[in-house]
Amino acid sequence: MRLGVVKHEGRSRIAANTDGTWQLxxxxxxxxxxxxxxxxxxxxxxxxxxxxxxxxxxxxxxxPRSIIAVGLNYFDHIVxxxxxxxxxxxxFGKLLSSxxxxxxxxxxxxxxxxxxxxxxxxxxxxxxxxxxxxxxEAMAGVFGYTIANDVSARDLQAVDGQWLRAKxxxxxxxxxxxxxxxxxxxxxxxxxxxxxxxGRTVQDSSTSRMLFSVAxxxxxxxxxxxxxxxxxxxxxxxxxxxEFADPRVSLADGDRVEVSIEGIGTLSNTVRFVKVPTxxxxxxx
Numbered sequence: 001m002r003l004g005v006v007k008h009e010g011r012s013r014i015a016a017n018t019d020g021t022w023q024l025x026x027x028x029x030x031x032x033x034x035x036x037x038x039x040x041x042x043x044x045x046x047x048x049x050x051x052x053x054x055x056x057x058x059x060x061x062x063x064p065r066s067i068i069a070v071g072l073n074y075f076d077h078i079v080x081x082x083x084x085x086x087x088x089x090x091x092f093g094k095l096l097s098s099x100x101x102x103x104x105x106x107x108x109x110x111x112x113x114x115x116x117x118x119x120x121x122x123x124x125x126x127x128x129x130x131x132x133x134x135x136x137e138a139m140a141g142v143f144g145y146t147i148a149n150d151v152s153a154r155d156l157q158a159v160d161g162q163w164l165r166a167k168x169x170x171x172x173x174x175x176x177x178x179x180x181x182x183x184x185x186x187x188x189x190x191x192x193x194x195x196x197x198x199g200r201t202v203q204d205s206s207t208s209r210m211l212f213s214v215a216x217x218x219x220x221x222x223x224x225x226x227x228x229x230x231x232x233x234x235x236x237x238x239x240x241x242x243e244f245a246d247p248r249v250s251l252a253d254g255d256r257v258e259v260s261i262e263g264i265g266t267l268s269n270t271v272r273f274v275k276v277p278t279x280x281x282x283x284x285x
Contacts, residue, residue, distance in 0.1 A: 003038055003144070004178030005030035005101075007057040014038040015053060017178070024051040030062045032125075032230030035143075039181065058177045060101035061146050062125060065230035067094040067173065069150060070217055071163070073236025074209045080244040089212045089220045094150070094234070095168035102176030105272040106151055106257070112169070113153035116251040116271070119237035120195035120203050120259035122188060123148040124214055125179055126231040130222040138218035141227070144181040145188060147259050147267040148234045149174040149195075154243045154250070174269045175232075185263050188214045192262040193238060197255055205238030207261075 002017040005028050012028030016038055025038040071090040072078050078085050100106070108116050127143025150167060151174070157166035167173075185191070188207060195203035212220070217235060221227055242249035251257070253273035260266040 001039060001042060001181045001184065002178045003035055003181065004056070004061050004176070005059040006053065007059055008053070012059055015056065016042040018042055022053040022056050024053065028059075030060065032062065032065065032143075035062060035179070036127075036229075058102040060099050060175045061177065061179045062175065062230065062232065064096060064099065064232035065228055067096065067099075067232050067234065068221060069094055069167070069234040070212070070236045073211050073217075074205060074238040075211060076205055076209055076239035077237055077241070078211070080239045080241070085211060089217050091221070092163045092167065094173050095164070097170055098168045098173035100171040100174050100269075102174070102267055102269070104174065104269060105171065106149075106174065106251070106269050107171045108251070108253075108271060108273050109169075109276045110273050111275055113155055113166075114250065115154040115243065115248075117152045117154050117241050117243045118195055118197065118202065118251065118257050118259075119150035119152055119241060120193055120261075121148045121150055121234045121237050122191065122193065122207055122261050122264070123175065124188075124218070124233040124235060126218075126227045126233065127182070127229055129229065130218065130227040131225075133219060133222045135213070135215040135219045138215045138222070139182070141218065142182045142214070143229070144179040145185050145264060146175055146179045147177075147261050147264055148232075149257060149259050149267060149269065150234055150237060152243075174267055176267050177265055180264050191264075192260075194260050195240065196258045196260075197242075197251070199256070202242065203238050203240030205240070207235075209238060210236065
């Protein structure tokens with residue numbers, strides 16, 4: 001099943017696709033409870049086909065409870081960075097305000113950053129509360145998968161020495177176009193993943209090249225903290241990031257970035273350079 005959050009008649013709705021067509025199922029937004037209710041309404045014996053859509057305008061497919069990301073998790077990406085392979089999953093976070101959807105703009109303020117990079121990734125939607133699970137149990141707690149672009153301001157990353165600001169600018173976490181439920185992707189470790197910029201392929205790899213599998217990442221996370229339904233895990237990017245090209249390449253105004261993952265689809269976004277107005281001081285009343 002495919003579940004997405006769509007814009008319909010000026011409001012967010014949840015739509016499902018089980019037979020090649022998108023049907024409105026429930027009111028949005030895409031918090032995990034609403035997604036579960038929509039999935040249940042389209043299960044066996046259900047007939048919740050409220051309205052068949054002729055045009056689909058996707059928003060972010062989930063409003064995550066939290067975003068956990070993994071760095072240096074593809075063998076080929078580790079080689080291109082020249083860094084040593086981690087001995088355990090390298091975790092960091094992205095702020096929820098970085099989330100945006102399919103066909104929305106990646107907004108870059110050139111007064112803040114000029115070295116903006118792409119990172120195509122498969123993202124895991126957690127469906128059950130998990131703490132202390134092993135890798136064999138972990139996959140039973142996965143609700144589904146979507147595509148993420150872990151957009152990164154490399155100049156901020158270099159200055160800060162840690163990654164929160166560089167990875168969390170507004171619109172720096174495009175997600176979508178929709179969620180594919182776990183029953184349709186029983187093996188997330190053998191999927192082709194590609195990224196193109198203006199139609200030119202810049203990343204071309206497979207999830208089989210991960211250093212730590214999805215199950216191992218979940219096991220590691222759940223050993224250290226509780227995973228909750230609606231948490232989102234970005235599992236790392238393969239080789240082909242612009243920062244490590246020779247010469248280095250950064251995203252420019254008007255660039256079109258598309259991340260495709262076998263069995264899921266294609267997430268598309270356009271880069272827009274927009275200078276954010278200088279904030280005014282808030283006056284006390």
